[in-house]
Amino acid sequence: MKDTYQRNIDYLRISVTDRCNFRCRYCMPPEETAVLTGRELLNDEEILEIAEAAVSLGIRKFKVTGGEPLIRPGVPELIGNLKRLPGAEQVTLTTNGSLLPDQLEALRANGLDTVNISLDTLDRERFAHLTGQDALLRVLEGIRKAQEAGLRVKINTVLRRDENEEEWHSIALLAKDRPLDVRFIELMPIGAGRGLHGVSGEAVYERLRLRYPDVEPDRGIHGNGPAVYVHIPGWQGSVGFISAVHRKFCAACNRLRLTSDGSLKPCLCYAERIDLKPLLRSSEYAGEDKKEQRRRILRQEIRKAVLLKPAEHCFEEPSGISETRKMWEIGG
Numbered sequence: 001m002k003d004t005y006q007r008n009i010d011y012l013r014i015s016v017t018d019r020c021n022f023r024c025r026y027c028m029p030p031e032e033t034a035v036l037t038g039r040e041l042l043n044d045e046e047i048l049e050i051a052e053a054a055v056s057l058g059i060r061k062f063k064v065t066g067g068e069p070l071i072r073p074g075v076p077e078l079i080g081n082l083k084r085l086p087g088a089e090q091v092t093l094t095t096n097g098s099l100l101p102d103q104l105e106a107l108r109a110n111g112l113d114t115v116n117i118s119l120d121t122l123d124r125e126r127f128a129h130l131t132g133q134d135a136l137l138r139v140l141e142g143i144r145k146a147q148e149a150g151l152r153v154k155i156n157t158v159l160r161r162d163e164n165e166e167e168w169h170s171i172a173l174l175a176k177d178r179p180l181d182v183r184f185i186e187l188m189p190i191g192a193g194r195g196l197h198g199v200s201g202e203a204v205y206e207r208l209r210l211r212y213p214d215v216e217p218d219r220g221i222h223g224n225g226p227a228v229y230v231h232i233p234g235w236q237g238s239v240g241f242i243s244a245v246h247r248k249f250c251a252a253c254n255r256l257r258l259t260s261d262g263s264l265k266p267c268l269c270y271a272e273r274i275d276l277k278p279l280l281r282s283s284e285y286a287g288e289d290k291k292e293q294r295r296r297i298l299r300q301e302i303r304k305a306v307l308l309k310p311a312e313h314c315f316e317e318p319s320g321i322s323e324t325r326k327m328w329e330i331g332g
């Protein structure tokens with residue numbers, strides 16, 4: 001699917017829940033809590049119906065996210081069903097890793113391609129402070145087991161000034177002796193991230209370059225996203241930078257987002273969305289015999305969302321950000 005700016009939209013990020021067992025300060029701080037209950041969430045059949053319509057329009061890759069996606073029962077099976085949609089090429093998962101050890105086997109068996117695990121510190125006390133959970137050891141176990149299970153692993157790290165900034169090197173070093181990628185994601189001024197101070201990808205790269213002057217660009221294919229990778233000779237994995245704020249990559253944006261309550265979001269930065277739930281639940285289109293009609297309208301709505309994609313976000317000018325929902329509500 002081409003959007004107004006001739007970008008090819010082939011990637012759908014699906015949030016399956018707004019709940020989380022962590023309270024990361026820049027995402028869902030301790031005073032916040034999930035708001036959706038029961039039928040406010042899409043069920044698996046509804047998610048698959050949207051995904052199927054999306055694939056018929058050229059979506060090829062799915063990311064399952066949240067809140068914490070592994071809190072929702074049946075995520076491995078949902079991933080298997082997404083993988084089986086004719087035309088779907090890749091299904092990946094973003095998780096805080098704490099529930100991974102118990103679900104790895106099922107995720108692997110259902111064909112998960114890659115797992116992105118968020119990890120902002122290697123210090124146990126700081127981990128508990130930043131996430132509200134003393135779960136560092138569990139997350140490290142999740143990383144180890146995911147690799148043992150043969151899954152491709154990427155670590156996502158958000159650095160914050162005066163918080164975990166100096167850990168950039170110890171976290172990057174995870175890619176030295178293991179075949180995994182460490183990606184530094186710039187803090188975005190969305191939800192609780194607004195008003196906090198992140199660290200630019202460029203600043204981290206500069207420190208990496210000073211320490212490892214032989215660092216080189218890594219032009220290998222690492223995934224669907226906007227990360228720019230570098231490689232240090234002798235290291236097994238690579239280091240990536242997702243610099244959404246300081247190095248806008250909107251010109252190459254290829255994605256739509258589906259929230260767990262059934263809205264399609266053209267862009268993280270703006271409030272525009274298309275609510276698909278009324279259509280999926282309308283009595284006018286209920287039942288198997290109306291499935292084809294529903295599918296036709298779903299396809300129209302997905303195309304509409306693609307055409308609503310703006311040229312670019314305005315994170316550098318926060319007064320222009322119209323999205324008021326939080327990262328955990330939208331799906332990060």
Ligand code: SAM
Pocket residue numbers: 020026027065066067068069094095096116117118156157158185186187188189190191192193194327328331332
């Ligand atoms: N709970 C899962 C996890 O933590 O990986 C999936 C959802 S979480 C919202 C997805 C990613 O969004 C995490 O890597 C998290 O660090 C990132 N994130 C959350 N709020 C952010 C913000 N304001 N700016 C940049 N990244 C953010």
Ligand code: SF4
Pocket residue numbers: 020021022023024027028066067068096118327328332
């Ligand atoms: Fe939960 Fe992920 Fe947000 Fe942390 S970043 S609060 S783990 S949804």
